[in-house]
Amino acid sequence: MKLFKFLLSLSITAVLAFALNNKLGQVPPLGKFLNPFDGFWQNAQTKEQVISKAPKEVHLDGLKGRVEVIYDERLVPHIFAENEEDLYFMQGYVTAQHRLWQMEFQTHAAAGRICEIVGKIALELDRTNRRKGLAFGAERAVALMDSLPLAKMLLTQYAKGVNAYINSLTYKDLPIEYKLFDYYPEPWTPLKTALLLKYMANTLASGDDAIENTNTLKLLGRPTFDLLFPDYHPEQAPIVPTEGKWNFEPLKVNTPKVQFSERFYHVVPLPKPEPNTGSNNWAVSGGKTASGNPILCDDPHLTLSLPSIWFEMQLAAPGVNTYGVTLPGAPNVIIGFNDSIAWGVTNAQRDVLDLYAIEYKDHTRQEYFFEGKWRKTTKRIEEIKIRHQQPYYDTVIYTHWGPVTYDKKFHQDRQHSDLAMRWTAHDPSLELFTFYYLNRAKNYQDFVKAISYFDCPAQNFAFASVKGDIAMHVQGKYPLKWREQGKFILDGSNSASAWQGFIPDEHNVQVLNPKRGYVSSANQHPTDTLYPYYIYAGNYEYYRNRRINGLLDSMNAITPQMMMAMQNDNFNLKAAESLPYFLAQIDTTLLNASQKPIYRLLSKWDFYNHPEAEAPSYYEAWWSNLIRMLWDEFLGKGIPYARPDAFTTIKLLKKYPQHPLFDNQQTPDRETAREIIIKSFLEAIDSLARWQQQHGGQLPLWADFKATSIQHLARIEPFGVKKVRNGGNRNIINATSERHGPSWRMVVELDKKGVKGWGVYPGGQSGNPGSPYYANMIDHWREGKYYELLFMSSPLQPVNNILFRQTFIN
Amino acid sequence: MFLLQVMTLAVVCSVFQILLPGNAVYTVSIVSLVFGIIFGKKPFQAFAMGFLSISLLWGVYAAWIDYTTDFILGDKVAALFSLPNGLALAAVTGLIGGLLSGCACLSGALLRKLLA
Numbered sequence: 001m002k003l004f005k006f007l008l009s010l011s012i013t014a015v016l017a018f019a020l021n022n023k024l025g026q027v028p029p030l031g032k033f034l035n036p037f038d039g040f041w042q043n044a045q046t047k048e049q050v051i052s053k054a055p056k057e058v059h060l061d062g063l064k065g066r067v068e069v070i071y072d073e074r075l076v077p078h079i080f081a082e083n084e085e086d087l088y089f090m091q092g093y094v095t096a097q098h099r100l101w102q103m104e105f106q107t108h109a110a111a112g113r114i115c116e117i118v119g120k121i122a123l124e125l126d127r128t129n130r131r132k133g134l135a136f137g138a139e140r141a142v143a144l145m146d147s148l149p150l151a152k153m154l155l156t157q158y159a160k161g162v163n164a165y166i167n168s169l170t171y172k173d174l175p176i177e178y179k180l181f182d183y184y185p186e187p188w189t190p191l192k193t194a195l196l197l198k199y200m201a202n203t204l205a206s207g208d209d210a211i212e213n214t215n216t217l218k219l220l221g222r223p224t225f226d227l228l229f230p231d232y233h234p235e236q237a238p239i240v241p242t243e244g245k246w247n248f249e250p251l252k253v254n255t256p257k258v259q260f261s262e263r264f265y266h267v268v269p270l271p272k273p274e275p276n277t278g279s280n281n282w283a284v285s286g287g288k289t290a291s292g293n294p295i296l297c298d299d300p301h302l303t304l305s306l307p308s309i310w311f312e313m314q315l316a317a318p319g320v321n322t323y324g325v326t327l328p329g330a331p332n333v334i335i336g337f338n339d340s341i342a343w344g345v346t347n348a349q350r351d352v353l354d355l356y357a358i359e360y361k362d363h364t365r366q367e368y369f370f371e372g373k374w375r376k377t378t379k380r381i382e383e384i385k386i387r388h389q390q391p392y393y394d395t396v397i398y399t400h401w402g403p404v405t406y407d408k409k410f411h412q413d414r415q416h417s418d419l420a421m422r423w424t425a426h427d428p429s430l431e432l433f434t435f436y437y438l439n440r441a442k443n444y445q446d447f448v449k450a451i452s453y454f455d456c457p458a459q460n461f462a463f464a465s466v467k468g469d470i471a472m473h474v475q476g477k478y479p480l481k482w483r484e485q486g487k488f489i490l491d492g493s494n495s496a497s498a499w500q501g502f503i504p505d506e507h508n509v510q511v512l513n514p515k516r517g518y519v520s521s522a523n524q525h526p527t528d529t530l531y532p533y534y535i536y537a538g539n540y541e542y543y544r545n546r547r548i549n550g551l552l553d554s555m556n557a558i559t560p561q562m563m564m565a566m567q568n569d570n571f572n573l574k575a576a577e578s579l580p581y582f583l584a585q586i587d588t589t590l591l592n593a594s595q596k597p598i599y600r601l602l603s604k605w606d607f608y609n610h611p612e613a614e615a616p617s618y619y620e621a622w623w624s625n626l627i628r629m630l631w632d633e634f635l636g637k638g639i640p641y642a643r644p645d646a647f648t649t650i651k652l653l654k655k656y657p658q659h660p661l662f663d664n665q666q667t668p669d670r671e672t673a674r675e676i677i678i679k680s681f682l683e684a685i686d687s688l689a690r691w692q693q694q695h696g697g698q699l700p701l702w703a704d705f706k707a708t709s710i711q712h713l714a715r716i717e718p719f720g721v722k723k724v725r726n727g728g729n730r731n732i733i734n735a736t737s738e739r740h741g742p743s744w745r746m747v748v749e750l751d752k753k754g755v756k757g758w759g760v761y762p763g764g765q766s767g768n769p770g771s772p773y774y775a776n777m778i779d780h781w782r783e784g785k786y787y788e789l790l791f792m793s794s795p796l797q798p799v800n801n802i803l804f805r806q807t808f809i810n
Numbered sequence: 811m812f813l814l815q816v817m818t819l820a821v822v823c824s825v826f827q828i829l830l831p832g833n834a835v836y837t838v839s840i841v842s843l844v845f846g847i848i849f850g851k852k853p854f855q856a857f858a859m860g861f862l863s864i865s866l867l868w869g870v871y872a873a874w875i876d877y878t879t880d881f882i883l884g885d886k887v888a889a890l891f892s893l894p895n896g897l898a899l900a901a902v903t904g905l906i907g908g909l910l911s912g913c914a915c916l917s918g919a920l921l922r923k924l925l926a
Contacts, residue, residue, distance in 0.1 A: 035834035171832030770883030
């Protein structure tokens with residue numbers, strides 16, 4: 001009996017101990033996680049602890065010389081090294097100190113390895129990223145970089161620095177996400193940096209609508225298709241309007257007699273890159289500024305997340321001193337300035353991903369038809385490890401075009417199609433060099449040389465220098481295409497469907513010191529129809545660019561403060577161009593007592609999406625109802641179709657209100673645009689009334705109705721920030737929508753006596769949700785305020801408000 | 811005497827937890843088991859000794875961290891567990907530690923009886 005009692009008690013204790021030490025389902029190992037000695041409680045910090053826990057001197061194996069790291073009041077590290085090897089070692093080390101979990105998680109995502117951490121729930125995501133060949137592209141990039149001493153130095157020194165930090169960690173110091181998901185960081189490698197760059201290419205340059213376009217063309221026929229999806233609108237304000245003529249002899253492109261596919265494709269297209277990821281940048285010449293110095297501005301719009309996508313830093317060593325934002329996981333400053341130049345990027349929309357229909361010889365998929373013969377495929381067996389389960393094996397077939405992304409095992413509906421992907425992100429490239437050389441550039445020539453390494457994701461690089469130059473280059477590796485090549489699914493059995501080379505860098509759209517005194521870009525068309533090469537993308541922007549140019553045209557004696565105000569401009573050009581027309585369609589005598597005040601509210605609106613205004617809530621609700629009712633109904637469901645963009649839709653509504661397209665096929669009456677405009681207005685009023693009911697009668701002020709949130713990268717809800725009250729929206733310079741927005745706002749004045757910068761981003765330098773520096777800049781960002789950036793000339797420069805200094809030596 | 815044992819257990823557990831980071835559960839279990847063998851004259855008393863000692867140690871330490879860090883992380887993690895705030899989570903932390911130690915002390919006491 002005594003024995004039994006003892007054994008029973010011991011077993012209970014053992015089971016309890018086991019349960020508390022292991023992750024059960026979604027529950028973290030409670031004992032490990034909660035114990036206050038080294039569990040999650042230890043991740044909580046005060047400002048004083050951030051300072052007191054940083055040793056003054058640290059010995060690190062692998063350093064050659066002495067490195068000074070000075071943290072300013074916002075926890076921005078200013079790294080001063082005696083040589084480049086140490087600089088990149090320390091960039092890796094310092095970034096890992098603050099952002100280790102994020103850098104590893106993002107590269108795990110690119111590699112299709114999230115199931116290893118969270119289990120089967122991420123299988124679709126992992127399969128998608130593997131079928132897109134992100135790891136395949138990263139491996140090819142690493143193979144090239146490995147053969148070049150400079151690239152190898154950058155990658156290996158950065159990796160050594162990250163690993164020096166990982167090796168110094170005990171369980172107590174692990175970022176909280178590791179404790180929560182119960183796993184450990186693995187060693188950093190050059191491949192992980194390459195994966196991070198592919199992760200960005202995937203975010204920015206993986207958009208393709210060939211499936212939707214092919215189906216839509218077949219459904220509507222050519223005239224209607226061209227009406228709904230024109231390649232160019234003359235009202236557009238392109239990034240670089242043709243001045244005179246293009247000063248080069250264009251390469252010849254042969255247009256083969258290729259039949260576009262004549263059938264519907266029942267494949268389910270992969271999720272598109274978020275359409276709200278766009279950006280603004282501009283630079284004004286000294287002739288337009290109060291001080292006579294050029295000013296450069298940039299605000300890249302991305303999914304708002306915590307930890308923030310950017311990490312601010314100053315990097316200095318002999319031959320380089322640069323400040324700006326870095327991507328945790330990659331060496332160098334990505335957007336920033338030095339004492340001679342400043343640069344900033346926006347995404348250059350361009351179709352650099354095409355789909356080729358593949359015909360296999362038989363079910364073994366070992367050969368496919370090409371040029372009248374059977375050509376061998378290769379197989380890449382993707383082993384997706386799943387936590388607590390058997391691995392999932394996915395065989396991805398590779399053709400000479402690229403991976404067969406869509407096939408009978410992936411994203412099919414009813415019948416199946418094999419579609420191979422040709423994507424510039426799969427080609428080996430050296431984007432890393434662009435940033436290495438930009439960080440050191442002294443003038444325009446250096447800038448041009450630096451960006452020549454930039455292939456994918458193509459970017460609009462704005463440039464300004466203390467010498468007074470401003471420039472814009474639409475830089476990337478662009479396939480040489482015949483008209484409409486790749487807009488539809490291509491024939492993968494015909495060599496004539498292949499890209500015929502690439503546009504030479506010198507022929508890329510670019511301008512230096514234009515007459516108008518400024519350069520700007522906001523994801524619109526790179527140039528007009530006089531450019532000799534075919535340009536296509538399904539997602540050009542039509543509003544921010546015209547608002548930016550309109551403001552810059554009207555401004556003189558510009559100050560940096562004026563530029564900051566402009567980055568926070570809430571003017572809704574889309575509303576200004578559409579709302580008066582919409583309102584004119586409504587017969588006010590038919591409105592009831594609760595609808596009339598809303599009509600009046602909208603009639604008096606000044607078109608600013610200010611946070612405390614009600615009118616933008618009604619307009620945006622009206623617009624989203626309208627566009628859904630217009631296109632969803634007539635295009636039908638079941639097969640993926642393209643939908644016209646906002647600009648084209650508004651133009652069609654005004655120009656052809658009687659077009660049969662606007663007739664709702666489901667009703668016997670013949671409808672025009674007008675009926676849909678009225679119906680969507682009344683629905684918008686109802687939906688806002690419901691919103692008010694759900695919110696205790698609160699007024700639908702724009703900031704509350706929009707309710708911008710900044711989510712945690714792994715969607716851990718309490719680690720995100722909700723209800724960030726601000727204005728703006730998509731298609732507005734302040735492009736803050738529900739989940740997306742300016743991820744870094746930067747203004748730089750190129751003063752010869754010392755370059756001055758201002759910046760802010762919606763997050764904080766620390767990736768630790770328990771740090772006071774995790775989300776501390778959000779309010780400043782929300783209010784449109786900026787921090788003056790501390791650009792130090794040397795570590796000895798006396799500065800106020802330093803948090804702490806550290807010295808690192810071997 | 812009982813209170814002295816409770817305090818000694820807390821101190822010894824703290825020392826081993828600091829020396830062996832990342833092994834909280836096994837450290838507490840083994841130390842408590844040994845304490846049960848040595849001091850566990852009555853099974854219930856042994857359980858109470860472990861429970862009281864470690865629930866206070868973990869709970870008070872967690873609450874102290876939460877308080878001194880301005881509840882910056884405790885409240886967020888509490889929300890994850892559907893608890894109202896970090897102090898409630900500190901109480902749960904204490905409860906879990908206490909339960910573990912209590913069971914281990916009890917096992918120790920029963921072993922002591924068996925060997926006696």
